[in-house]
Amino acid sequence: MAWTLARLEALDREDGLSAFRDEFRLPEGVVYLDGNSLGPLPRGTPGRIAAVLEQEWGDGLIRSWNDADWIGLPARVGDQIAGLVGAPAGSVLVADSTSVNLFKLLAAGLALRPERTVILTEDGNFPTDLYVAQGLARHLGDRHTIRNLPPEALVSALRPDVAVLLLTHVNYRTGALHDMAALTGAAHRNGTLVLWDLAHSAGAVPVDLAGCDADFAVGCGYKFLNGGPGAPSFLYVAPRLQAGIRYPITGWLGHAEPFGFHADFWPAAGIGAAAIGTPSILALAALQVGVEIALRAPMRAVREKSCRLGDILIELVAQECPDRQLALATPREAAHRGSQVSFRHPDAYPVMQALIAHGVIGDFRTPDILRFGLTPLTIRYADLWRAVSVLRDVLESGEWRREVHRARRLVT
Amino acid sequence: MAWTLARLEALDREDGLSAFRDEFRLPEGVVYLDGNSLGPLPRGTPGRIAAVLEQEWGDGLIRSWNDADWIGLPARVGDQIAGLVGAPAGSVLVADSTSVNLFKLLAAGLALRPERTVILTEDGNFPTDLYVAQGLARHLGDRHTIRNLPPEALVSALRPDVAVLLLTHVNYRTGALHDMAALTGAAHRNGTLVLWDLAHSAGAVPVDLAGCDADFAVGCGYKFLNGGPGAPSFLYVAPRLQAGIRYPITGWLGHAEPFGFHADFWPAAGIGAAAIGTPSILALAALQVGVEIALRAPMRAVREKSCRLGDILIELVAQECPDRQLALATPREAAHRGSQVSFRHPDAYPVMQALIAHGVIGDFRTPDILRFGLTPLTIRYADLWRAVSVLRDVLESGEWRREVHRARRLVT
Numbered sequence: 001m002a003w004t005l006a007r008l009e010a011l012d013r014e015d016g017l018s019a020f021r022d023e024f025r026l027p028e029g030v031v032y033l034d035g036n037s038l039g040p041l042p043r044g045t046p047g048r049i050a051a052v053l054e055q056e057w058g059d060g061l062i063r064s065w066n067d068a069d070w071i072g073l074p075a076r077v078g079d080q081i082a083g084l085v086g087a088p089a090g091s092v093l094v095a096d097s098t099s100v101n102l103f104k105l106l107a108a109g110l111a112l113r114p115e116r117t118v119i120l121t122e123d124g125n126f127p128t129d130l131y132v133a134q135g136l137a138r139h140l141g142d143r144h145t146i147r148n149l150p151p152e153a154l155v156s157a158l159r160p161d162v163a164v165l166l167l168t169h170v171n172y173r174t175g176a177l178h179d180m181a182a183l184t185g186a187a188h189r190n191g192t193l194v195l196w197d198l199a200h201s202a203g204a205v206p207v208d209l210a211g212c213d214a215d216f217a218v219g220c221g222y223k224f225l226n227g228g229p230g231a232p233s234f235l236y237v238a239p240r241l242q243a244g245i246r247y248p249i250t251g252w253l254g255h256a257e258p259f260g261f262h263a264d265f266w267p268a269a270g271i272g273a274a275a276i277g278t279p280s281i282l283a284l285a286a287l288q289v290g291v292e293i294a295l296r297a298p299m300r301a302v303r304e305k306s307c308r309l310g311d312i313l314i315e316l317v318a319q320e321c322p323d324r325q326l327a328l329a330t331p332r333e334a335a336h337r338g339s340q341v342s343f344r345h346p347d348a349y350p351v352m353q354a355l356i357a358h359g360v361i362g363d364f365r366t367p368d369i370l371r372f373g374l375t376p377l378t379i380r381y382a383d384l385w386r387a388v389s390v391l392r393d394v395l396e397s398g399e400w401r402r403e404v405h406r407a408r409r410l411v412t
Numbered sequence: 413m414a415w416t417l418a419r420l421e422a423l424d425r426e427d428g429l430s431a432f433r434d435e436f437r438l439p440e441g442v443v444y445l446d447g448n449s450l451g452p453l454p455r456g457t458p459g460r461i462a463a464v465l466e467q468e469w470g471d472g473l474i475r476s477w478n479d480a481d482w483i484g485l486p487a488r489v490g491d492q493i494a495g496l497v498g499a500p501a502g503s504v505l506v507a508d509s510t511s512v513n514l515f516k517l518l519a520a521g522l523a524l525r526p527e528r529t530v531i532l533t534e535d536g537n538f539p540t541d542l543y544v545a546q547g548l549a550r551h552l553g554d555r556h557t558i559r560n561l562p563p564e565a566l567v568s569a570l571r572p573d574v575a576v577l578l579l580t581h582v583n584y585r586t587g588a589l590h591d592m593a594a595l596t597g598a599a600h601r602n603g604t605l606v607l608w609d610l611a612h613s614a615g616a617v618p619v620d621l622a623g624c625d626a627d628f629a630v631g632c633g634y635k636f637l638n639g640g641p642g643a644p645s646f647l648y649v650a651p652r653l654q655a656g657i658r659y660p661i662t663g664w665l666g667h668a669e670p671f672g673f674h675a676d677f678w679p680a681a682g683i684g685a686a687a688i689g690t691p692s693i694l695a696l697a698a699l700q701v702g703v704e705i706a707l708r709a710p711m712r713a714v715r716e717k718s719c720r721l722g723d724i725l726i727e728l729v730a731q732e733c734p735d736r737q738l739a740l741a742t743p744r745e746a747a748h749r750g751s752q753v754s755f756r757h758p759d760a761y762p763v764m765q766a767l768i769a770h771g772v773i774g775d776f777r778t779p780d781i782l783r784f785g786l787t788p789l790t791i792r793y794a795d796l797w798r799a800v801s802v803l804r805d806v807l808e809s810g811e812w813r814r815e816v817h818r819a820r821r822l823v824t
Contacts, residue, residue, distance in 0.1 A: 032473060053461060061450060097508070097690060100663070130677070138658065228469060230695075250543045253511075258539075263536075264543075279642045280692050284642075361473060
């Protein structure tokens with residue numbers, strides 16, 4: 001049975017998550033399919049930030065480190081995020097950027113496996129994951145080899161020299177979802193530690209770090225957690241590893257007694273040792289608003305809607321845009337996808353520019369990917385109708401061949 | 413001639429900087445002498461942040477990376493800060509925390525001097541500077557030695573094995589100011605690179621990085637730059653060093669083509685290679701408001717008022733609090749001080765708690781330091797009268813011996 005706008009509107013009426021959309025400010029006339037690059041603004045964020053600015057900073061001044069418990073905010077929001085990724089309290093901390101956290105944990109992992117010299121990762125992993133590994137290996141005197149392999153070759157590449165398996169749970173281009181439990185188990189049987197990048201997972205797909213016995217993870221605050229542009233990152237360290245860990249960057253807020261101002265570093269107990277410098281309280285407070293929305297949304301319902309949105313988008317594109325050089329780049333089976341659907345098109349860049357000009361905001365990813373993020377808290381089923389109608393019209397009209405769309409540079 | 417309130421009020425009437433105070437929100441009934449720990453809220457910040465939230469993030473969504481030039485903000489604010497620290501355009505970037513920037517630049521410095529094995533620094537340097545050096549040395553396999561010496565012993569310790577001299581320009585406890593030109597020159601004659609921590613300098617004292625031929629610097633956004641709690645840090649790399657530098661942490665925003673999503677890292681030209689992950693736009697925008705105020709304040713006038721405030725505070729304490737166990741911990745001569753005055757007292761902690769309870773907010777620094785930050789843009793000469801009157805009354809009354817002041821834990 002063909003998809004129609006009426007059928008999609010009927011799904012919206014039955015959608016148990018539909019009320020969440022009102023918690024976000026979304027501009028009129030836009031279908032926003034890029035919440036996996038920058039999540040939209042929660043309506044509660046401006047008020048919270050105004051209070052942090054005017055009461056906590058303006059009136060409280062330095063006293064707010066205590067009185068508003070700014071000092072506890074990274075661990076408090078970390079504990080909240082732990083509830084989204086299957087981690088116990090005390091295992092997640094908000095700190096720094098994802099890239100810096102990758103560096104901290106990858107270095108810590110290598111230090112735990114001093115006799116091993118290989119970092120195993122995936123072809124097509126997000127660049128910063130690869131770059132951090134490259135920079136770290138060079139920094140450590142080129143003693144380590146970085147092995148990039150296609151996903152299907154990873155398990156058989158787990159040889160005794162592999163110190164750390166560094167993977168992104170959901171691929172940023174294709175949306176392919178790794179089997180975290182299986183890969184972590186295979187790595188552990190080889191004595192290899194696993195560092196999971198949850199950038200496209202946290203708040204989007206079920207994650208069970210403790211259930212998978214994961215070693216390390218990092219994640220992003222500005223995608224599905226809706227923490228705002230450049231929101232701080234989070235990191236996870238399995239409790240069983242926390243006591244023996246050696247972070248490469250040891251800063252004053254990771255000290256056991258930061259306000260003792262001791263000359264020598266000794267680490268805080270637990271996850272607190274992963275803190276380095278003073279965190280931005282504005283950025284943390286904004287992230288907390290987004291996280292608290294995600295905590296109220298049942299993950300089972302989020303995942304079900306995400307899978308359904310993906311299935312419908314794939315079917316609708318097949319229905320409305322046949323013979324338009326669009327090739328599905330995402331696994332067809334929902335169980336193997338994250339919360340996005342991507343298509344390849346030989347002119348993906350100007351096609352996406354034309355879509356954006358018509359108010360359908362997705363993302364281009366080099367070299368040929370049209371990426372559509374599916375954020376179940378804000379996207380209506382009927383939005384897919386409009387998005388695919390615009391895509392169809394753009395492809396039929398050929399307007400994406402016009403210079404204006406080819407020239408505009410989109411940074412995302 | 414004794415200081416009187418009338419004399420101080422007369423100075424306020426003549427103060428060419430007095431109008432700047434109105435640009436900040438300061439709570440009623442407080443004398444804030446802790447702007448060197450957390451600068452006060454500029455009145456322009458809430459409006460700027462509301463616009464970033466509602467227009468740029470809320471309405472612009474992902475498009476604001478281009479349309480609001482979020483992507484250029486770290487370099488743009490960096491160029492503004494360059495104007496405060498005597499650095500050329502293209503040599504300063506806002507990024508990460510001070511501690512992370514110390515790590516990046518100290519590691520880069522060691523990599524430029526591979527045959528040398530000593531990091532020379534100062535006894536009593538700010539702990540995070542010491543901790544970062546300790547963590548880095550351990551991370552690099554304990555090939556390096558960290559030598560902590562009293563300030564007067566530094567020059568004679570510049571031997572051929574010293575790779576990097578790591579110093580904080582103004583000491584966080586005593587307020588002592590290093591001679592940047594002389595120390596940098598002495599280090600260079602020894603082939604040693606210098607990394608200056610400007611946490612208590614930028615916006616507070618004249619800094620001439622280019623004139624001193626400094627190699628590296630980091631600085632803090634939340635002290636004299638009034639960027640808000642945990643504001644991002646900045647870093648400086650001398651243009652002559654930028655091309656050959658190897659940062660230990662290489663992230664996607666430091667890539668020459670971040671949106672090419674290449675598998676291999678190659679660094680951006682210039683200072684851009686020091687970027688790592690996605691920066692918080694909220695935090696950057698708040699910092700920019702503070703920096704733009706500092707840029708409008710003539711540094712010569714700021715320094716003159718700062719020195720005068722310090723001289724008066726020292727004289728007023730001598731006048732009002734004789735025989736009260738207060739010992740000046742700061743150099744008596746203004747030319748050798750930053751923008752703070754500190755006193756030692758055997759019960760500094762509860763004394764400071766009592767002062768704060770009476771609305772005079774300074775800082776305690778272990779073990780025995782009462783620290784008073786002097787921020788010429790917000791402090792009136794008459795404020796010193798009130799501060800010292802309260803100090804005198806507290807010390808005379810002995811109320812600081814009461815349990816309430818002894819027990820309260822102040823985190824700053």
